[in-house]
Amino acid sequence: MDRKRTLLLGARSKKSGSAADDERERAAARRRERVRLMILITARAGEYRRGLVHAADRLSTEETIILGDLEDHGLQVPQLRDVLRGGHVLVDDPDLYEQWRFPDVSHPRISSHHRDIDKARYPDIGLRGSLVREKLHGRTKTGTWVQLEKTPAAFGKRKLPSLDDLRHLMDYFVYRVTRSNVGPWGLSRMTERRPLYLSPMLAVPVELSHPVARTLDQALRRIEEADDTTAVSADLATRVPPPERAEPAQELGQALSGHSGRGLFGSSEVWVTQAPSPSAAALLSRTRTPPAPHTWQTGETG
Template sequence: MKPKHKRAFSTRAERSGKAASHGADAERAEHVRTRVRLMIEITARAGSYRKGLVKAAERLSPEEAMILADLEAHGLQVPQFRDVLRGGHVLVDDPQLYEKWRHSKGSHPRLSSHHRDIDKKLYPDIGMHGQVVREKLHGRTAQGTWVQLEKTPAAFGGPKLPRPSDLRHLMDYVVYKLTDSNVGPWGLSRMTERRPLYLAPVLAVPTSLSPPIARSLTQALRRIEANDDVTAASQELAARFPPPDRPDLAGELGQALSARAGRGLFGNSDVWVTQTPSRTAAAVLRESRAAPAADGWATGGSS
């Protein structure tokens, strides 16, 4: 039989470990919330939204932040983020997101008409209310997960009686039929289920080139590289410093960048940075231009 003091020590250690783990989880959740709030503030600078987006971002819940951060982790860029906030229909090639979001706090089964080819008894559509997402709705596809933000929730077909929000949802449906645009919490989006926004689509299939095509492609790449060498510097210098000889130029086209390749989070967004000029930095730059010559060096003329 173990001594009581050892069991007490073990219990205190376990409680301390759980508290440390909980603190680390809370710190990570707050980091995600801060990042998503900054994304919302940035995208709110360009484009039109319904009023109140930035105010709602201040009350962003950890569950909302997790969903939006998961989309960003799957390649969502700031220009696409606008469509998400406006109710764009998003397809993600990751079925694990369905289960992850299904079990998040505040999630509940929902009825919807999206993706009717999926067994709704096995994979029911899931809703969740939030300050920014208003009403998040997501479900399964054959290969992944879909998600869409709605302006107003609906409870049609359930045991509850119709509510005022159901009537507003019907009005949103009328707007959808008239404009062919989804009605999201912060605007309208043309990204509907028939024209969805794809994230991380599995489209790249590795394949080998036949020898004649590989030779022709290599010759074309060498011509392009030679022209680049001539235009990047004088023809004499280009001849003196040839580029490294790489035997397989065509093979380099199939090499993918590590981690998240592509244009990055901001992509081709209309985002700009504004900041107040630093008077200290300006003073230092002015002094460096008028700095006296060092000893032993002439500033001009002949010595």
């Protein structure tokens, strides 16, 4: 993902003159075309405000990076419909907050989203473009949020509200009436209370207390010793002992790079079964009367 962003920004800032620069430009063009095609596919279904296709043809580098990053985090074509209509998107990736702050084009914004975040440390950031109109993003406790707005606003920067501020206020009234965000290309029910969630962080590392960690370490050592004694060949197990681990609990998934630990049940025998079909379930549920003992030798049925 970082390489794609570097290629896009590099293609915009450097002139073609070498093989590396030409490859950068080709990679940036391919990524921009991919995002444009996603928008065109999305535009075939549903109703949008006029001008969406024309705006897709004028994608800026920054707009391409933002939408491309969302795709890298699992955004699909049907979900793009809500993004273009102003849906509130949560991504459990805090790095996107800084990666979407582009020099010379990003600007600080004031918004009421995610008030539990320290806005002095993580101010909300805006960006204007032909497709996103006004992109607004900020930090969450575990990642980054982003939302496209129909009308930019600059409340707090001027003594008198501008025309855009008044239009933004009208969009707020529409939100209060319809309970839908007002995006650049339509309305979306994906609000801050009901957001579109991409790449949710399902595994949260939790630090163990010292007594619990000591008990877990002792249990893991007992399991390893039992594995040694129940090997196929006891003689081989004594000749080739397993590696000594200072802290076996460190292998339970979160401590290793890439979350490549063996997991709590990594060495267990686990089977995945499926529910039987209705006909098979009916046959298995039938009660069968066992044959009489005198028929066991002759094979006769009673």
